[in-house]
Amino acid sequence: MNAEEIMKRLMEGNSRFVRGESKKYDFVAIRKELVAGQHPIVTVLTCSDSRVAPEYIFDVNLGEIFKIETAGNVVDSVALGSIEYGVDHLHTPVLMILGHTQCGAVTACCKAAPGEAAHGNLGEIMKRIEPAAVKKKRDVNASIEENLFCVKDCILSNSGILKKMHEEKKLKIILAKYLLETGEVKVLG
Numbered sequence: 001m002n003a004e005e006i007m008k009r010l011m012e013g014n015s016r017f018v019r020g021e022s023k024k025y026d027f028v029a030i031r032k033e034l035v036a037g038q039h040p041i042v043t044v045l046t047c048s049d050s051r052v053a054p055e056y057i058f059d060v061n062l063g064e065i066f067k068i069e070t071a072g073n074v075v076d077s078v079a080l081g082s083i084e085y086g087v088d089h090l091h092t093p094v095l096m097i098l099g100h101t102q103c104g105a106v107t108a109c110c111k112a113a114p115g116e117a118a119h120g121n122l123g124e125i126m127k128r129i130e131p132a133a134v135k136k137k138r139d140v141n142a143s144i145e146e147n148l149f150c151v152k153d154c155i156l157s158n159s160g161i162l163k164k165m166h167e168e169k170k171l172k173i174i175l176a177k178y179l180l181e182t183g184e185v186k187v188l189g
């Protein structure tokens with residue numbers, strides 16, 4: 001499947017999910033089939049939020065989504081390595097960066113008082129969301145979308161492998177927002 005066909009499949013799955021008409025998959029059969037190896041169609045970088053579950057949202061089977069989940073869908077070198085594995089080793093032609101409405105991580109960053117230190121290691125996450133929050137004057141909804149563009153820039157500036165594949169049009173990067181309120185996925189670019 002090429003990038004266009006993959007996006008069509010994902011968006012059709014999303015509309016089934018929205019309508020409450022998700023497919024009934026035979027997990028026992030597919031689990032056995034996948035023992036031999038995985039061939040996911042898409043790499044998805046999304047938020048750790050328990051309400052955002054890509055397989056359900058896109059109504060796909062086991063083995064179809066290679067995913068990386070971090071609070072605020074931000075990346076560090078470990079997350080980047082995982083994305084490179086999905087794209088370069090497992091050959092998914094699409095990388096989707098999927099944010100969502102009501103994102104707690106982005107909200108926390110927007111609402112933090114200037115200079116306020118985050119608890120424990122959460123500061124590492126806040127630091128990565130901060131540029132989007134600053135650019136959008138701490139408006140939560142606008143920052144959620146801006147953060148997707150910042151994460152894409154961060155990926156392309158820090159991964160030579162992904163940058164090259166993107167430039168050579170071997171990799172399509174899709175920015176999308178999941179609407180918790182309706183179940184819809186809105187593609188931003």
Ligand SMILES: [Zn+2]
Pocket residue numbers: 047048049071072073100102103104105106
């Ligand atoms: Zn979130």
